[in-house]
Amino acid sequence: MSGGHDELPVAARVRRLEERLIAAGLATDAELDEILEQVFTFASPVNGARMVARAWKDPGYRDRLLADGNAAATELGFGAGARGYLLKVVENTTGVHNMIVCTLCSCYPTALLGPSPGWYKSFAYRSRAVREPRAVLAEFGLELPDSTEIQVWDANSESRYLVLPLPPEGAGDTDEADLAAQVTRNGLIGTAVR
Amino acid sequence: MTRFAAGSRVRALAPDPAGHTRLPRYVRGHVGEVIEVRAVWPLPDETVRGIVRAEPVYAVRFPAAALWGSGSHSVIIDMWESYLEEAS
Numbered sequence: 001m002s003g004g005h006d007e008l009p010v011a012a013r014v015r016r017l018e019e020r021l022i023a024a025g026l027a028t029d030a031e032l033d034e035i036l037e038q039v040f041t042f043a044s045p046v047n048g049a050r051m052v053a054r055a056w057k058d059p060g061y062r063d064r065l066l067a068d069g070n071a072a073a074t075e076l077g078f079g080a081g082a083r084g085y086l087l088k089v090v091e092n093t094t095g096v097h098n099m100i101v102c103t104l105c106s107c108y109p110t111a112l113l114g115p116s117p118g119w120y121k122s123f124a125y126r127s128r129a130v131r132e133p134r135a136v137l138a139e140f141g142l143e144l145p146d147s148t149e150i151q152v153w154d155a156n157s158e159s160r161y162l163v164l165p166l167p168p169e170g171a172g173d174t175d176e177a178d179l180a181a182q183v184t185r186n187g188l189i190g191t192a193v194r
Numbered sequence: 195m196t197r198f199a200a201g202s203r204v205r206a207l208a209p210d211p212a213g214h215t216r217l218p219r220y221v222r223g224h225v226g227e228v229i230e231v232r233a234v235w236p237l238p239d240e241t242v243r244g245i246v247r248a249e250p251v252y253a254v255r256f257p258a259a260a261l262w263g264s265g266s267h268s269v270i271i272d273m274w275e276s277y278l279e280e281a282s
Contacts, residue, residue: 086233103218130220130269131262150267156216157251157272158235 038081039110047078048112048162049183051089052194053176056167065089069162073112081111090153091164092190097144099137099190100153100161101129109160113188120189130154140191163187165194196250197275202228204254205281206273214242217277221269225281226256229270237274249275 021027051072055062065072069087073079087109090098100108106121119125128136133150137143144150153161165187171179186192198204208222209215216238232251240247254273258265 103220104216131258132265133267152267152269154218154269154271156218157232157274159232159253159272 039115042078042081043110043112043114045112045114045183045185045188046180047073047076047081048109048185048188049180051076051078051112051162052164052183052188053180055164056171056179057176062091062164065164066091078111082109085109085158085160087112087162088153088159089162089164090151092166094166095147096149096151097137097190098151098153098161098163099129099133100155100163101126102155103127103130104156107155107160108189109162112162113185117185137191140186142192163190165190165192168194196231196252198228198231198250198252198278198280200228200230202252203281204228204252204273204278206254207277207279211239213239215239216272216274218271220261221254221256221271221273224256224260226254226260228252229255232272235274237276239274239276251275252278254278 018027018029018032021032022029051065054076055065061072061075064075066089069089070079070082072089073082073087090100092098102108103126106116108116108120110116125136130152133152134144137150155161165183167179168174168182183194184192187194203225204227205225206217206221206223209217230253232253234248235251236246236248251272251274253270255268255270258267258269261269
Protein backbone atom coordinates (compact mmCIF):
# COMPACT_ATOMS: atom_id res chain seq x y z
CA MET A 1 0.00 0.00 0.00
CA SER A 2 1.08 3.50 -0.69
CA GLY A 3 2.14 5.56 2.31
CA GLY A 4 0.73 8.83 0.98
CA HIS A 5 -1.89 9.96 -1.47
CA ASP A 6 0.55 11.71 -3.81
CA GLU A 7 0.46 8.66 -6.05
CA LEU A 8 -3.31 8.57 -6.42
CA PRO A 9 -4.39 9.41 -9.99
CA VAL A 10 -6.80 12.07 -8.72
CA ALA A 11 -4.06 13.78 -6.70
CA ALA A 12 -1.88 13.93 -9.81
CA ARG A 13 -4.77 15.38 -11.81
CA VAL A 14 -5.45 18.01 -9.17
CA ARG A 15 -1.79 18.96 -9.09
CA ARG A 16 -1.65 19.27 -12.88
CA LEU A 17 -4.72 21.51 -12.77
CA GLU A 18 -3.15 23.64 -10.04
CA GLU A 19 0.01 23.99 -12.10
CA ARG A 20 -1.96 25.14 -15.13
CA LEU A 21 -3.87 27.71 -13.03
CA ILE A 22 -0.63 29.02 -11.57
CA ALA A 23 1.09 29.11 -14.98
CA ALA A 24 -1.87 31.07 -16.38
CA GLY A 25 -1.54 33.62 -13.58
CA LEU A 26 -5.00 32.83 -12.22
CA ALA A 27 -3.81 31.69 -8.79
CA THR A 28 -0.70 31.26 -6.71
CA ASP A 29 0.37 28.32 -4.56
CA ALA A 30 -0.06 30.53 -1.48
CA GLU A 31 -3.64 31.41 -2.42
CA LEU A 32 -4.56 27.79 -3.04
CA ASP A 33 -2.99 26.76 0.26
CA GLU A 34 -4.93 29.49 2.06
CA ILE A 35 -8.24 28.32 0.58
CA LEU A 36 -7.56 24.73 1.60
CA GLU A 37 -6.51 25.80 5.09
CA GLN A 38 -9.72 27.81 5.44
CA VAL A 39 -11.78 24.78 4.42
CA PHE A 40 -10.02 22.23 6.59
CA THR A 41 -9.64 24.46 9.63
CA PHE A 42 -12.85 26.45 9.77
CA ALA A 43 -15.53 25.03 7.46
CA SER A 44 -18.17 23.41 9.65
CA PRO A 45 -21.95 23.29 10.06
CA VAL A 46 -21.27 24.50 13.61
CA ASN A 47 -20.78 27.94 12.04
CA GLY A 48 -24.16 27.96 10.30
CA ALA A 49 -25.77 26.57 13.45
CA ARG A 50 -24.39 29.46 15.49
CA MET A 51 -25.85 31.97 13.03
CA VAL A 52 -29.23 30.25 13.22
CA ALA A 53 -29.25 30.11 17.03
CA ARG A 54 -28.32 33.79 17.20
CA ALA A 55 -31.15 34.64 14.81
CA TRP A 56 -33.60 32.67 16.99
CA LYS A 57 -32.50 34.60 20.09
CA ASP A 58 -31.96 38.04 18.64
CA PRO A 59 -34.62 39.49 16.28
CA GLY A 60 -32.25 42.26 15.25
CA TYR A 61 -29.66 39.69 14.13
CA ARG A 62 -32.41 37.73 12.32
CA ASP A 63 -33.33 40.83 10.34
CA ARG A 64 -29.69 41.54 9.46
CA LEU A 65 -29.17 37.88 8.51
CA LEU A 66 -32.09 37.91 6.09
CA ALA A 67 -31.13 41.31 4.67
CA ASP A 68 -27.40 40.67 4.17
CA GLY A 69 -26.11 37.16 4.86
CA ASN A 70 -22.47 38.03 4.19
CA ALA A 71 -22.48 40.89 6.71
CA ALA A 72 -24.26 38.70 9.27
CA ALA A 73 -21.65 35.94 8.78
CA THR A 74 -18.88 38.51 9.23
CA GLU A 75 -20.57 39.76 12.42
CA LEU A 76 -20.01 36.31 14.00
CA GLY A 77 -16.47 36.01 12.67
CA PHE A 78 -17.18 33.81 9.62
CA GLY A 79 -16.59 36.50 7.00
CA ALA A 80 -13.29 35.16 5.66
CA GLY A 81 -14.80 31.85 4.61
CA ALA A 82 -18.00 33.40 3.32
CA ARG A 83 -16.52 35.75 0.72
CA GLY A 84 -16.60 35.30 -3.02
CA TYR A 85 -20.33 34.70 -3.15
CA LEU A 86 -23.63 36.32 -2.21
CA LEU A 87 -25.05 34.61 0.87
CA LYS A 88 -28.84 34.48 0.85
CA VAL A 89 -30.54 33.17 3.98
CA VAL A 90 -34.02 31.77 3.38
CA GLU A 91 -36.34 31.56 6.36
CA ASN A 92 -38.74 28.71 7.04
CA THR A 93 -42.15 29.70 8.39
CA THR A 94 -45.14 27.63 9.43
CA GLY A 95 -46.42 27.90 5.85
CA VAL A 96 -43.20 27.79 3.81
CA HIS A 97 -40.35 25.28 3.82
CA ASN A 98 -37.11 26.00 1.95
CA MET A 99 -34.53 23.58 0.64
CA ILE A 100 -31.35 24.11 -1.33
CA VAL A 101 -29.78 22.27 -4.23
CA CYS A 102 -27.21 22.90 -6.93
CA THR A 103 -28.52 21.14 -10.01
CA LEU A 104 -25.40 21.93 -12.06
CA CYS A 105 -22.80 20.74 -9.54
CA SER A 106 -22.72 20.88 -5.74
CA CYS A 107 -22.47 24.54 -4.68
CA TYR A 108 -23.34 25.58 -1.16
CA PRO A 109 -21.69 27.79 1.48
CA THR A 110 -19.01 25.33 2.60
CA ALA A 111 -17.57 27.65 5.25
CA LEU A 112 -20.91 27.66 7.08
CA LEU A 113 -22.14 24.11 6.35
CA GLY A 114 -18.88 22.15 6.19
CA PRO A 115 -17.89 19.91 3.29
CA SER A 116 -21.01 18.86 1.39
CA PRO A 117 -22.36 15.35 2.02
CA GLY A 118 -22.13 12.78 -0.76
CA TRP A 119 -25.87 12.74 -1.35
CA TYR A 120 -25.89 16.51 -1.95
CA LYS A 121 -23.60 15.91 -4.94
CA SER A 122 -25.52 12.89 -6.23
CA PHE A 123 -27.41 12.99 -9.53
CA ALA A 124 -30.45 11.62 -7.72
CA TYR A 125 -30.69 14.50 -5.23
CA ARG A 126 -29.79 17.17 -7.79
CA SER A 127 -32.39 16.04 -10.29
CA ARG A 128 -35.17 15.04 -7.91
CA ALA A 129 -34.98 18.04 -5.54
CA VAL A 130 -36.37 20.37 -8.20
CA ARG A 131 -38.84 17.82 -9.56
CA GLU A 132 -40.37 16.14 -6.50
CA PRO A 133 -39.03 17.82 -3.36
CA ARG A 134 -41.85 16.55 -1.16
CA ALA A 135 -40.97 12.94 -1.97
CA VAL A 136 -37.27 13.62 -1.42
CA LEU A 137 -37.96 15.22 1.95
CA ALA A 138 -40.13 12.26 2.97
CA GLU A 139 -37.16 9.98 2.26
CA PHE A 140 -35.14 12.13 4.66
CA GLY A 141 -37.88 11.51 7.23
CA LEU A 142 -39.34 14.98 6.86
CA GLU A 143 -43.08 14.67 6.19
CA LEU A 144 -44.55 18.11 5.57
CA PRO A 145 -48.27 18.87 5.67
CA ASP A 146 -49.84 19.38 2.24
CA SER A 147 -50.56 22.96 3.25
CA THR A 148 -46.85 23.74 3.54
CA GLU A 149 -45.48 25.41 0.43
CA ILE A 150 -42.05 24.16 -0.65
CA GLN A 151 -39.51 26.52 -2.20
CA VAL A 152 -36.43 24.96 -3.80
CA TRP A 153 -33.43 27.26 -4.31
CA ASP A 154 -31.07 26.23 -7.13
CA ALA A 155 -27.57 27.63 -6.50
CA ASN A 156 -26.58 27.90 -10.17
CA SER A 157 -24.87 31.31 -9.95
CA GLU A 158 -22.78 33.17 -7.37
CA SER A 159 -25.63 33.02 -4.83
CA ARG A 160 -25.20 30.56 -1.96
CA TYR A 161 -28.08 29.62 0.29
CA LEU A 162 -28.53 28.74 3.94
CA VAL A 163 -31.88 27.76 5.42
CA LEU A 164 -33.01 29.43 8.64
CA PRO A 165 -35.13 26.65 10.20
CA LEU A 166 -38.10 27.17 12.50
CA PRO A 167 -37.02 27.46 16.15
CA PRO A 168 -37.92 24.66 18.55
CA GLU A 169 -40.60 25.14 21.20
CA GLY A 170 -39.32 27.19 24.10
CA ALA A 171 -36.37 28.65 22.19
CA GLY A 172 -36.79 31.91 24.05
CA ASP A 173 -35.95 30.23 27.36
CA THR A 174 -33.13 28.09 25.98
CA ASP A 175 -29.47 29.02 26.06
CA GLU A 176 -28.08 30.06 22.64
CA ALA A 177 -25.34 27.43 22.70
CA ASP A 178 -27.90 24.72 23.50
CA LEU A 179 -30.02 25.91 20.59
CA ALA A 180 -27.03 25.85 18.24
CA ALA A 181 -26.38 22.23 19.26
CA GLN A 182 -29.86 21.31 17.98
CA VAL A 183 -29.18 22.60 14.46
CA THR A 184 -27.89 20.03 11.96
CA ARG A 185 -26.25 20.34 8.57
CA ASN A 186 -29.38 18.84 7.00
CA GLY A 187 -31.43 21.50 8.77
CA LEU A 188 -29.27 24.17 7.15
CA ILE A 189 -29.81 22.53 3.73
CA GLY A 190 -33.53 22.14 4.37
CA THR A 191 -33.67 18.33 4.43
CA ALA A 192 -34.45 18.25 8.16
CA VAL A 193 -36.71 20.29 10.44
CA ARG A 194 -33.59 21.87 11.99
CA MET B 195 -29.79 49.70 -16.04
CA THR B 196 -31.76 46.52 -15.69
CA ARG B 197 -34.17 45.18 -18.28
CA PHE B 198 -36.43 43.47 -15.73
CA ALA B 199 -37.65 44.20 -12.22
CA ALA B 200 -39.33 42.32 -9.39
CA GLY B 201 -42.70 41.17 -10.72
CA SER B 202 -41.58 40.94 -14.37
CA ARG B 203 -42.84 37.85 -16.19
CA VAL B 204 -39.93 36.34 -18.06
CA ARG B 205 -39.30 33.35 -20.27
CA ALA B 206 -36.03 31.43 -20.11
CA LEU B 207 -34.56 31.15 -23.59
CA ALA B 208 -33.99 27.70 -25.02
CA PRO B 209 -30.62 27.76 -26.73
CA ASP B 210 -28.45 24.68 -27.05
CA PRO B 211 -25.01 26.19 -26.49
CA ALA B 212 -21.93 24.22 -27.44
CA GLY B 213 -20.01 25.43 -24.39
CA HIS B 214 -20.49 26.16 -20.70
CA THR B 215 -23.71 27.73 -19.45
CA ARG B 216 -25.49 28.19 -16.13
CA LEU B 217 -28.88 27.94 -17.81
CA PRO B 218 -30.05 24.43 -16.89
CA ARG B 219 -32.15 22.53 -19.40
CA TYR B 220 -35.05 22.12 -17.02
CA VAL B 221 -35.94 25.82 -17.08
CA ARG B 222 -35.37 26.42 -20.80
CA GLY B 223 -38.48 27.72 -22.53
CA HIS B 224 -40.47 28.11 -19.32
CA VAL B 225 -42.10 31.22 -17.87
CA GLY B 226 -41.37 32.50 -14.38
CA GLU B 227 -41.48 35.69 -12.35
CA VAL B 228 -38.57 37.84 -11.25
CA ILE B 229 -38.55 38.08 -7.46
CA GLU B 230 -35.38 40.09 -7.03
CA VAL B 231 -32.53 41.70 -8.92
CA ARG B 232 -29.61 39.81 -7.42
CA ALA B 233 -26.47 41.56 -8.61
CA VAL B 234 -24.36 42.33 -11.65
CA TRP B 235 -22.05 39.42 -12.41
CA PRO B 236 -19.93 38.32 -15.37
CA LEU B 237 -21.78 35.99 -17.76
CA PRO B 238 -20.10 32.58 -17.20
CA ASP B 239 -20.82 31.47 -20.77
CA GLU B 240 -18.38 34.16 -21.93
CA THR B 241 -16.02 34.15 -18.96
CA VAL B 242 -14.94 30.63 -19.88
CA ARG B 243 -13.91 31.99 -23.30
CA GLY B 244 -11.85 34.73 -21.71
CA ILE B 245 -14.44 37.47 -22.22
CA VAL B 246 -15.54 39.22 -19.05
CA ARG B 247 -18.91 40.89 -19.55
CA ALA B 248 -20.99 41.66 -16.50
CA GLU B 249 -24.74 41.90 -16.68
CA PRO B 250 -27.72 41.90 -14.27
CA VAL B 251 -28.69 38.61 -12.66
CA TYR B 252 -32.26 37.98 -11.49
CA ALA B 253 -33.72 35.51 -9.04
CA VAL B 254 -36.63 33.97 -10.96
CA ARG B 255 -39.40 31.85 -9.48
CA PHE B 256 -40.75 29.04 -11.66
CA PRO B 257 -43.90 27.21 -10.51
CA ALA B 258 -43.47 23.44 -10.59
CA ALA B 259 -46.58 23.15 -12.74
CA ALA B 260 -44.88 25.27 -15.42
CA LEU B 261 -41.66 23.25 -15.32
CA TRP B 262 -43.07 19.75 -15.01
CA GLY B 263 -46.78 19.97 -15.69
CA SER B 264 -47.59 19.09 -12.09
CA GLY B 265 -46.52 19.83 -8.53
CA SER B 266 -47.31 22.64 -6.10
CA HIS B 267 -43.77 23.71 -5.17
CA SER B 268 -41.69 26.40 -6.81
CA VAL B 269 -38.07 26.56 -7.89
CA ILE B 270 -36.09 29.76 -7.58
CA ILE B 271 -33.02 30.03 -9.76
CA ASP B 272 -30.70 32.86 -10.79
CA MET B 273 -30.86 33.92 -14.42
CA TRP B 274 -28.37 36.13 -16.19
CA GLU B 275 -30.17 38.75 -18.29
CA SER B 276 -28.97 37.09 -21.52
CA TYR B 277 -30.92 33.96 -20.55
CA LEU B 278 -34.26 35.76 -20.46
CA GLU B 279 -36.85 37.38 -22.67
CA GLU B 280 -40.00 39.22 -21.73
CA ALA B 281 -43.04 36.95 -21.45
CA SER B 282 -46.44 38.26 -22.39
